[in-house]
Amino acid sequence: MLRVIARMNIGGPAHHVSMLSGRLDPDRFQTLLVHGRIASGEGSFEQLAEREGCTVEGVAGLGPEIRPLSDLRALVGLIGVVHRFRPHIVHTHTAKAGLLGRLAAVLGPGPRPIIVHTYHGHVLEGYFGRGTTAIYRFLERRLATVSDCLIGVSRATVDDLVRLGVADGERFRMIPIGLDLERFRQPDLEAAAALRRECGAGEQDVLAACVGRLVPIKRVDLVLRAIAEARRQAAPLRLVVAGDGERRGELDGLTARLGLRDVVTFLGYVLDSSSVAAAADIAILASDNEGTPVALIEAAAAGRPAVATAVGGVPEVVVPGAGMLAPRGDYAALADALVRLARDAPLRTRMGARAREHVLRKFSIERLLSDVERLYEELFARSRDT
Numbered sequence: 174m175l176r177v178i179a180r181m182n183i184g185g186p187a188h189h190v191s192m193l194s195g196r197l198d199p200d201r202f203q204t205l206l207v208h209g210r211i212a213s214g215e216g217s218f219e220q221l222a223e224r225e226g227c228t229v230e231g232v233a234g235l236g237p238e239i240r241p242l243s244d245l246r247a248l249v250g251l252i253g254v255v256h257r258f259r260p261h262i263v264h265t266h267t268a269k270a271g272l273l274g275r276l277a278a279v280l281g282p283g284p285r286p287i288i289v290h291t292y293h294g295h296v297l298e299g300y301f302g303r304g305t306t307a308i309y310r311f312l313e314r315r316l317a318t319v320s321d322c323l324i325g326v327s328r329a330t331v332d333d334l335v336r337l338g339v340a341d342g343e344r345f346r347m348i349p350i351g352l353d354l355e356r357f358r359q360p361d362l363e364a365a366a367a368l369r370r371e372c373g374a375g376e377q378d379v380l381a382a383c384v385g386r387l388v389p390i391k392r393v394d395l396v397l398r399a400i401a402e403a404r405r406q407a408a409p410l411r412l413v414v415a416g417d418g419e420r421r422g423e424l425d426g427l428t429a430r431l432g433l434r435d436v437v438t439f440l441g442y443v444l445d446s447s448s449v450a451a452a453a454d455i456a457i458l459a460s461d462n463e464g465t466p467v468a469l470i471e472a473a474a475a476g477r478p479a480v481a482t483a484v485g486g487v488p489e490v491v492v493p494g495a496g497m498l499a500p501r502g503d504y505a506a507l508a509d510a511l512v513r514l515a516r517d518a519p520l521r522t523r524m525g526a527r528a529r530e531h532v533l534r535k536f537s538i539e540r541l542l543s544d545v546e547r548l549y550e551e552l553f554a555r556s557r558d559t
Contacts, residue, residue: 174204174549175260175286177251177274179237179267182211183416183442184386185467186267186293187218189326189350192538193545195225202549204228205258209235209247209270215386216417216442230254237269239305248273248280255281262549264289268296268309275316287552290316291324293350294464294485297337300390313339321552326350326465327486346548349489350465351541354533357474360451368452372413372438379515380411381480382453384446384468385460387418392482394420394427395459395504399480401431402508408515411436413453415443450475454521455514461501463487469496473532478524480510490536495528 176194181187187208194206206227211217222229232254234246255263255277263286265274271290278288297310317323317340324346325331331345374380381400385391393414400412414424414437421439428437443449446468450456456472456479463485470490472479479496481487482503491498497514499506514521 174202175254175258175263175274176204176206177263177265177270178206178208179235179269180211180215181208181218181222182386183216183218183444185350185465188221188352188467189291189293189541190266191218191222191225191227192351192353192541194222194227196538196542197546201546205230205254205260207232207235207251207254207274209237212237216444218444220444235270235273237267244269244273248276251277252281255286256283259283260286262287262289262552264291266291267293272312272316275319279319287556288320289322289324289548289552290320291326291348292330292334292464293326294330294462295334295337297339298333310337310339317344320344321555322346322548324348324548327489329486329489330464333485348541348544348548349536350467350470351538351544352467352470352474352536353538354471354474354536356445356447357450357471358529358533360447360475362451364448365451368413368448372411372452373435374411374452378409378411379454380413380452381455381457381511382413382415382449382472382477383457383459384415384443384449384472385458386416387414387420387424389420390461391416392459392461392502393424395482395502395507396457397424397427397431397433397437398504399457399459399507399511400437401433402505403511403515404433404436406508406512408512410511410515411438412457413438413440413449415440415446415449417441446471447475450477453477455480455511456496457481457507457511458487459504459507460484460487466490470532470536473525473528476525476529478514478521478528480507480514482507490532491528492531495524495531
């Protein structure tokens with residue numbers, strides 16, 4: 174098994190590949206996890222991969238940005254890995270790794286391996302200008318023709334890719350992500366209490382938690398505006414933000430302009446977010462697009478309801494009774510949901526219990542490993558028949 178991801182930054186895809194690479198049955202699957210560099214200012218999940226027992230290798234030049242010379246260098250490096258490792262399966266994750274990793278599988282020497290690509294979301298709509306988007310769509314359609322299986326982590330992701338003409342629906346398999354949720358079910362309560370004190374949250378305060386990269390697509394500015402509006406309605410809300418990124422300075426400034434300095438705490442990157450989930454009363458996410466929101470799954474495993482925008486795979490996590498959804502970009506609707514939950518502790522408890530029951534059933538690591546092993550067995554059987 175050769176698994177390729179563009180970078181091991183803190184986030185859902187890197188968490189996903191660490192779990193898969195480290196926990197597939199070692200008697201049946203020998204896995205090499207190959208990755209590129211993280212961007213400046215990003216936190217790294219390389220330590221998580223090491224803790225999971227992954228065999229990890231870096232490839233020079235591989236990264237998420239479009240850099241022709243670096244991309245060519247990465248492609249040559251990946252072809253070299255294919256030549257040396259001789260994988261039976263090449264499984265790529267994220268857009269750039271999907272492009273270069275699949276090309277390397279096709280161009281590498283020897284018999285062509287089985288090629289699988291997982292879409293943890295996509296960048297084919299709403300990320301770039303018209304010309305760049307058209308190029309990305311063309312490339313994805315061509316790469317789909319050499320892929321033995323395409324995986325979407327949510328039904329919304331698969332539906333989007335079919336609508337955008339990447340491939341027909343029968344070419345896709347929907348396999349939700351799986352996470353090790355045990356530490357969220359049984360968190361360190363002392364650490365959670367210490368974090369509430371750090372945030373200035375007393376017994377009567379309701380602490381909302383926003384976990385994620387501080388980048389434009391996550392719309393943390395809307396979270397801040399929603400908190401400000403909810404407090405204007407006298408809701409006893411505080412906010413903790415776990416994450417960092419290019420928008421940190423801008424968000425600090427907005428926090429000051431909204432008069433929220435005393436009620437918002439920025440933690441920076443947090444490698445183990447279980448204490449954040451346990452300390453919070455509500456999880457909040459205002460993204461413009463999401464594949465599958467790992468932070469909401471983790472908060473749900475801790476029994477916390479969510480307030481989130483209804484985009485991408487979010488409604489597959491925040492099901493009816495497990496939280497409240499708002500339209501994309503609508504901070505007033507987010508604020509209304511926050512106010513309702515902040516004022517109704519029994520409702521938070523009921524929604525949190527429903528959220529936990531749902532995610533433990535649908536997003537467990539055991540289910541993910543079973544689904545992926547079954548898929549690999551099916552693809553192996555199909556390759557032998559042909």
